[in-house]
Each structure stands twice: as C-alpha cells, then as structure tokens.
Amino acid sequence: MSAKLVIQKFSFPFTCGARLSEQELTQNGHIQVKALTLHEHQEDPILGKPSPSTAREPPAHDENQVQENLNPPPGPDATAVQVKACQDVVLSRQSVFEKLTAESEDQRPVAKRQLSSESAARTITVVKKSTVRKEAEEQRHLKPRAQLGQRVPPFAATAGKRRRRKDLFTNSDVFHRVDSHVIRAGAELKEKCVYDVKVIVQRITQGARNELERLRAIWVWLCHNIEYDVSGYLGHTDKVSSPEEVIATGRGVCCSYSNLCAEMCRQMGIECHEVPGYSKGIGYRQGQSLKNVKSDHLWNAVLLGGQWFLLDACWGAGRVDMEHESFVKRFDDFYFLTDPEEFIDSHFPDEEKWQLLDLPITREEFERRVFKTSAFFTMGLRLIQPHHCHIVTDDGEANVSLGFSRPVTFTYEITQHQDLLHSGASEQKESCNSSYGLLTVSHRSMKLQLLPPASGEYDVKVFARPESATTPLLWVCSFTVECPTPRAMEEIPENPFLSWGLQPTAGSQGIAGSSQGSDVTEVEDGTFELMLKTSRPLMVLCELVHPQMESAVAKRCLATQIQPNALTCHALCPLRGFYRLSVFVRDYDKTEVKFQNAANFLLHCKGKVIGQDELFPPNLASACGPGTRTSEAGLSKFSHVTALVSTQHGKCNITFHNQRDLELHTVLSRVENKTTAIPLSRYLFCTYTDYKVTVSVSLPDAGVYRLGLYARLTPGDDFNPMCDFVLRNSCDQPGLPFPCVYSAWRKGCVLFEPRMGLLEPLSWVRFRVRVPGAKKVSVVGETRTDLKLNKSRVWEGEVSSGSGLQQLKLAAALGESNDMAVLMTFDIKQSEGEV
Numbered sequence: 001m002s003a004k005l006v007i008q009k010f011s012f013p014f015t016c017g018a019r020l021s022e023q024e025l026t027q028n029g030h031i032q033v034k035a036l037t038l039h040e041h042q043e044d045p046i047l048g049k050p051s052p053s054t055a056r057e058p059p060a061h062d063e064n065q066v067q068e069n070l071n072p073p074p075g076p077d078a079t080a081v082q083v084k085a086c087q088d089v090v091l092s093r094q095s096v097f098e099k100l101t102a103e104s105e106d107q108r109p110v111a112k113r114q115l116s117s118e119s120a121a122r123t124i125t126v127v128k129k130s131t132v133r134k135e136a137e138e139q140r141h142l143k144p145r146a147q148l149g150q151r152v153p154p155f156a157a158t159a160g161k162r163r164r165r166k167d168l169f170t171n172s173d174v175f176h177r178v179d180s181h182v183i184r185a186g187a188e189l190k191e192k193c194v195y196d197v198k199v200i201v202q203r204i205t206q207g208a209r210n211e212l213e214r215l216r217a218i219w220v221w222l223c224h225n226i227e228y229d230v231s232g233y234l235g236h237t238d239k240v241s242s243p244e245e246v247i248a249t250g251r252g253v254c255c256s257y258s259n260l261c262a263e264m265c266r267q268m269g270i271e272c273h274e275v276p277g278y279s280k281g282i283g284y285r286q287g288q289s290l291k292n293v294k295s296d297h298l299w300n301a302v303l304l305g306g307q308w309f310l311l312d313a314c315w316g317a318g319r320v321d322m323e324h325e326s327f328v329k330r331f332d333d334f335y336f337l338t339d340p341e342e343f344i345d346s347h348f349p350d351e352e353k354w355q356l357l358d359l360p361i362t363r364e365e366f367e368r369r370v371f372k373t374s375a376f377f378t379m380g381l382r383l384i385q386p387h388h389c390h391i392v393t394d395d396g397e398a399n400v401s402l403g404f405s406r407p408v409t410f411t412y413e414i415t416q417h418q419d420l421l422h423s424g425a426s427e428q429k430e431s432c433n434s435s436y437g438l439l440t441v442s443h444r445s446m447k448l449q450l451l452p453p454a455s456g457e458y459d460v461k462v463f464a465r466p467e468s469a470t471t472p473l474l475w476v477c478s479f480t481v482e483c484p485t486p487r488a489m490e491e492i493p494e495n496p497f498l499s500w501g502l503q504p505t506a507g508s509q510g511i512a513g514s515s516q517g518s519d520v521t522e523v524e525d526g527t528f529e530l531m532l533k534t535s536r537p538l539m540v541l542c543e544l545v546h547p548q549m550e551s552a553v554a555k556r557c558l559a560t561q562i563q564p565n566a567l568t569c570h571a572l573c574p575l576r577g578f579y580r581l582s583v584f585v586r587d588y589d590k591t592e593v594k595f596q597n598a599a600n601f602l603l604h605c606k607g608k609v610i611g612q613d614e615l616f617p618p619n620l621a622s623a624c625g626p627g628t629r630t631s632e633a634g635l636s637k638f639s640h641v642t643a644l645v646s647t648q649h650g651k652c653n654i655t656f657h658n659q660r661d662l663e664l665h666t667v668l669s670r671v672e673n674k675t676t677a678i679p680l681s682r683y684l685f686c687t688y689t690d691y692k693v694t695v696s697v698s699l700p701d702a703g704v705y706r707l708g709l710y711a712r713l714t715p716g717d718d719f720n721p722m723c724d725f726v727l728r729n730s731c732d733q734p735g736l737p738f739p740c741v742y743s744a745w746r747k748g749c750v751l752f753e754p755r756m757g758l759l760e761p762l763s764w765v766r767f768r769v770r771v772p773g774a775k776k777v778s779v780v781g782e783t784r785t786d787l788k789l790n791k792s793r794v795w796e797g798e799v800s801s802g803s804g805l806q807q808l809k810l811a812a813a814l815g816e817s818n819d820m821a822v823l824m825t826f827d828i829k830q831s832e833g834e835v
Contacts, residue, residue, distance in 0.1 A: 759829065
C-alpha cells in the first residue's frame with residue numbers, strides 16, 4: 001500500500017495526525033513532516049468532557065531533551081529521529097490513542113483495515129519541519145512553565161491566558177451530588193472510627209467522575225470534618241501533628257489542613273503542594289509591618305490541566321471567635337480554587353511565584369491592601385476608594401466608597417481602634433450607631449462619609465447583604481481611620497434604616513424619583529418640602545427625628561399629601577441641628593401590607609427655626625390636600641391643590657366640584673388650649689350650587705388651623721375623612737363668624753347678604769338670599785319682615801336689628817307646607833352692660 005493511502009486513512013484526531021500530498025513524499029520513501037495539530041475534540045482530563053486542548057506541557061528539566069529530539073541530525077535518518085521525538089510525546093496518551101483507534105476501526109471499510117501497525121506508527125508520528133522550528137524558537141523565549149508556582153497554560157489555544165475559577169465551574173451547585181456524598185460518607189467513617197487516609201480518600205471520592213470532582217471531595221471533607229484547634233493555637237493544649245491524629249481528634253491548625261490536603265491529593269494522583277506565607281487571619285493587626293516577621297500560615301496549590309490553582313481548607317472550614325476562644329464552623333466555598341487576584345488580598349506567600357499573578361505585588365503593598373472577606377467577592381463588590389486600609393481624615397472627614405452590580409444593603413460600624421483585625425462581630429443586624437457617619441447608596445455605588453467624634457484612631461467595618469436577603473448583614477471589608485483633628489459637629493440622629501437618600505428598593509416600591517438627593521440638606525427658614533414621584537398610587541407615612549425633640553412635638557412637624565403620581569411631605573424644624581426624615585410606603589389599595597422604609601433624608605437647620613405656636617395643628621390626617629382619596633370620591637377641580645393655605649386677611653374660599661353629589665361635612669380646629677367665645681364651627685360656611693361647593697373660612701385670630709373635609713360615601717354610613725387643609729393666618733385683625741346654619745339650608749341656597757353672623761344693634765341690615773322652591777322667605781326679629789322675590793329669583797329686603805334683641809332668624813316656607821322652617825340665625829352684638 002502506498003504511503004499516501006496510509007497517511008489518508010490514519011490521520012488520527014491526535015497530536016501528530018497529518019495529511020501528506022504526493023509531492024511531500026521523497027523519492028527514497030521517507031515521509032517529510034507536514035503538520036503538528038490538535039484535534040478539537042480531545043477529552044479534558046479535569047472536567048471529563050471534550051474541549052480544545054493539548055497535553056500538559058513538559059517540565060522544565062525535560063526541555064533540553066525534548067529540544068534535542070526535535071532537532072534531528074542531517075542525513076537520511078533525519079525522519080526516523082523526528083518520528084522518535086513525536087512518539088515520545090504520543091506514547092504518554094497511549095490510552096487515548098487506543099480508544100480513538102477502536103472508534104476509527106468501526107468507521108473504515110474492511111479492506112482498508114489491513115494496514116500494518118508499522119504503517120500506523122509511521123503515520124501518527126508525522127511532524128512538520130516548520131512547526132518544529134517555530135516551537136523550538138518559542139521554547140527559547142518562554143520560562144520553564146511546569147516548575148512549582150509558575151503558570152502552566154493548559155491549552156496551546158489559550159497560551160498566556162489564565163483560566164479562572166468560573167471557567168472550571170459556573171457555581172458550586174454543580175458539586176451538589178459530590179458534596180452530599182462526601183458529607184454522608186464522612187459521617188459514616190467518623191462513626192466507624194476510620195482514620196486511615198487512604199481508606200477515607202477512596203471512600204469519599206467514589207463516584208467522582210474527573211480530577212476536579214475528586215479534588216472537590218477532598219476539600220469538602222476537610223472543611224466538614226476538621227475544626228480549627230483554637231486551644232492548641234493559643235498554647236492551652238498540645239497541637240496534634242500526624243494526619244491520623246488530626247483525623248481522629250477532628251482538630252488541627254493550618255498546617256494540619258494543608259498537610260492532610262496534600263496527602264489526600266497524593267493518594268488520588270493530584271499534584272498538590274503546601275504554600276507557606278502570611279495571612280490576614282487571627283492574630284493579624286491591620287496595617288502591621290511583616291518585615292522580619294516569620295510567616296504564620298499554610299495553604300495549598302494544586303495542578304489542574306497544566307495550571308496551578310489555590311485553595312485553603314482552613315479558611316473554608318469556618319472562623320475563629322477570639323473573644324470566646326472558640327471555633328465557629330461555617331463552610332466557606334470561596335476558598336476553593338480562589339482566583340489569585342482575590343486570594344492575594346488575604347494570603348501572601350513566602351515565594352513570589354506562588355502569587356500566580358502576572359504582576360506580583362510586594363510585601364509592603366500586601367500590608368497596605370484593604371482586607372476583604374469572602375463575602376465581599378461573592379456579593380460582587382468592588383473597591384472604589386480608598387486604595388489602602390489606613391485613612392487619615394481631611395478636615396475631620398474620611399470617605400469610603402464601594403461599587404456593586406446587583407442591589408446590596410449596607411451598614412457600618414465605627415469603634416475605637418483595637419489591635420486585632422478579627423475582633424468584634426462578623427455580622428450586623430438591621431441597625432448600627434450612625435452618629436459618626438453618613439452612608440448613602442445610589443444606583444451602583446455606596447458612599448460612606450466618616451466623621452470621627454474626637455482625635456484618635458478608629459476601626460471601621462463595612463457590612464452588606466444582597467438586597468433581597470433577610471439574613472444578617474455580613475462583614476465585607478475593614479479600614480483604620482486616623483483623625484488628627486475632629487470636625488466640630490452637632491449630634492446626628494441614629495438611622496436604623498442603614499443608609500441616606502432613596503433606598504435601593506425604592507424603585508420596586510413605586511418611587512420613581514425624589515426632589516432631594518442623599519447629601520445633607522440645609523433647611524432655610526425652618527421649613528422643608530420633599531416631593532417623591534411615584535410610578536403607581538402609594539400610601540405614605542413619615543417620621544421626623546431630632547436628638548432633643550419629643551415625639552409629640554415631632555408629630556406636629558409633618559404634613560403629607562398623597563396624590564396618584566406623587567407624594568409630598570412638609571416638615572417643620574423647631575430646633576437647630578440635624579434631623580432624620582424617614583419615608584415609609586405601601587401600595588395604596590393593599591391595606592393588609594406593612595409600610596416599608598423607602599427613603600431617609602438628613603436635614604440640617606442652623607438658621608431660623610419654627611416657633612411652637614407655628615407648628616401644624618394636632619391630629620392632622622395622613623392625607624392633606626387634594627389627592628388620591630378625594631379623586632376616588634369624585635371630588636375634583638380644587639381651587640387649592642396643595643395642603644398648605646396661607647392668608648394675610650384672615651379669610652379664604654376653597655372651592656371644588658362634587659360630581660357624585662355626596663353629603664359633605666367640614667370641621668375647623670386648632671390647638672386645644674386656644675378657645676374662642678364663639679364655636680369654631682361658626683367660622684365656616686358652605687355653599688352648594690349644582691356640583692360646585694364653596695367652603696368659606698373666616699378665622700378669629702392669627703395662627704394655624706386645620707380644615708377637615710368629610711364625605712358620606714354611602715347613605716346611612718358614617719362620614720369618611722377626605723383630606724385636611726392647613727390654614728396659616730397671619731392677620732391680627734379678628735374675623736367675624738358666619739350665621740349659624742340649620743338643616744333646612746340645603747343645596748342651591750345662596751346667602752349674598754349679610755355674610756357675617758354678628759350684626760350691629762339698632763341698624764338696618766340688607767338681606768339678599770336665594771332659596772330654591774321657597775314660597776315665602778322672612779326675617780323674624782321684634783317683628784317679622786317678609787322679603788320680596790326679584791327678577792333674579794333672589795329674596796331681598798331691609799330689616800331692622802332692633803334694640804335689645806339677641807338674634808334674627810331667617811326662615812322660609814318650603815314645599816307645599818306653609819310652616820316656616822329656620823334656615824339660619826344671626827347674632828346681634830350686645831352693648832356694654834347688657835347681660
């Protein structure tokens with residue numbers, strides 16, 4: 001059979017597969033080199049699935065030997081030498097070759113399966129001279145890549161690009177089957193007192209389908225079955241050393257984890273090394289110099305697919321509570337095959353090569369780096385500022401800023417400096433002492449403005465959790481703050497809702513925008529107005545807090561208006577200093593749902609303040625001014641669209657349309673300790689014409705009043721509150737009361753004259769009134785005076801107020817009855833000395 005046929009039928013999907021043309025066959029029958037290629041379906045030994053890869057590159061100490069084999073001596077035997085070089089590469093994958101050979105046998109015609117093994121061997125060892133020269137040239141410019149701690153690119157196609165943890169597995173859920181088996185098997189082995197490393201490894205790796213799953217089984221077993229020996233670390237007891245002792249006692253220090261991990265990997269044929277170095281674990285002092293300090297930690301590096309990865313089973317098993325000198329078991333998956341760029345923030349190896357970084361950092365840089373916990377990375381946080389862990393205040397202020405890609409809730413803790421980094425709590429509940437800082441969260445970042453109360457050094461811990469989580473907030477990073485000179489500050493009220501400005505959840509709660517940002521707002525003239533745009537109808541409650549203000553006073557400092565597409569809050573500041581204004585919302589029609597915090601604003605009042613007699617009247621309704629509730633009731637076209645109404649003359653008219661012809665009721669009130677000789681109800685007068693309603697107000701003196709509007713939505717039911725108006729009167733001249741109205745005064749009745757209900761004695765008073773359907777209208781005093789109906793359907797006439805009378809009555813004969821019904825009464829001023 002010709003060499004051409006042999007080459008065509010044995011072009012294996014393997015390293016040395018090739019195709020030759022007739023011109024590439026020499027006259028003496030020797031095969032010239034053609035190509036050195038990789039088949040795109042080679043099986044990945046780590047994951048056990050096809051991937052574009054090459055075999056692991058040779059160790060550096062074999063490089064010269066390989067180079068010699070790839071450079072044959074001149075002469076007719078050159079091809080044979082080249083063939084021998086490729087055979088050395090291929091034989092390491094003999095098992096894969098046999099598998100592929102068996103598959104190819106079934107695919108070829110029977111007549112073409114008669115090729116000798118010698119022909120097959122010749123075919124698969126073909127290499128291309130140009131390729132050999134090119135690879136030899138590349139080898140001279142590359143560092144030996146299989147030495148310990150140096151990156152070994154697993155695939156020629158991705159040479160120079162390091163595979164990350166996410167390239168091996170998307171998330172830890174893919175190991176659920178392996179992890180569950182290991183936890184069960186570990187419990188069974190412990191119950192049977194099995195302490196032999198080889199037996200344990202064989203048992204826990206049963207069912208593992210590839211090298212990655214076998215390594216995962218080992219690491220999970222270590223994290224779940226060995227606890228950190230706090231007592232041994234502190235010197236209270238002897239440390240255990242041998243693997244069997246560690247397994248039997250179930251405790252050990254960092255070297256116990258790393259030794260056992262290396263031994264278990266050796267049993268499985270996984271190349272694993274122990275890496276000594278420094279860590280920012282227990283005993284570490286933030287920012288301390290490690291110069292002339294002996295390294296204190298051990299972890300592991302494993303070789304997977306020709307590339308080194310890092311892992312730390314000691315940190316993956318839990319954490320040490322130094323306050324109680326105990327170990328807290330908490331499985332932390334982050335330290336399994338951690339990416340070097342993240343590992344270096346807490347682990348610094350003695351040998352630079354084990355950083356596995358393209359650009360290694362110095363020990364001094366490691367000391368300055370901000371400490372980040374595993375939660376920092378698992379939440380997808382990134383550090384914006386500062387770049388180092390130690391901050392010196394500028395004008396008494398220090399700033400920290402973090403970025404995030406998914407919504408996150410933050411809080412922080414600032415305390416007097418302590419020596420150890422891992423002191424204090426690693427979790428936070430819902431609130432913290434926020435008197436020394438301002439935390440604001442925007443769409444994609446968090447800003448923390450720190451304001452230490454006195455000179456000195458402080459520890460700052462930042463806590464976070466995913467927005468949708470209900471678990472405690474986790475410690476994510478730490479800083480030290482040095483404050484040479486504090487800023488003179490007034491006390492900031494505590495914020496139990498973690499941040500200032502709109503909450504990250506505000507959008508989902510229906511808040512579309514805010515008139516205020518997250519920065520401190522300076523309040524002018526003691527008054528503040530907040531407007532929130534909404535994407536759907538909401539109900540709102542507000543809370544105003546000042547460190548020295550009583551809650552009863554605080555309630556009189558707020559008035560809220562609820563509209564279908566907006567929420568407005570009016571706040572008053574009766575004291576100087578800082579205030580917290582918190583906003584709580586829920587969907588308008590979901591009465592069973594609890595109010596949720598949507599925003600918190602920090603207000604600062606340093607100028608004019610509001611006097612106690614200028615506060616809002618007590619018992620204001622939650623809905624002030626026209627809004628969602630009045631619209632639903634059919635009350636519309638209000639003359640005053642805001643909740644606050646000011647008058648300089650002591651009078652005002654509020655008009656609106658009553659489209660559903662509801663029965664209405666109005667109430668005027670003010671502070672309880674202020675009383676008048678005439679009831680406040682006499683200072684209101686309502687007129688109904690068609691669908692238009694006019695509420696006339698005449699205020700007895702200067703001050704702040706509440707005008708309440710009520711409607712009976714269903715006949716026979718009670719009156720329901722529609723809205724309140726806050727009336728602020730700056731006129732010192734007392735207003736006169738209106739007539740006292742009776743039930744016969746109904747829709748369509750209009751009083752033109754006299755409008756006031758207090759008449760001068762011994763005077764003639766002109767009456768003009770419209771009473772629909774009346775047959776007779778009279779004014780009754782000392783005598784009865786009948787009014788005349790003019791062409792405009794208005795009853796009018798002149799009436800004497802008499803002498804010594806107390807009242808004039810306006811009456812009318814309505815309907816078919818001739819009986820006179822009282823419409824209203826007018827009081828007559830009494831002269832001095834009269835009783």
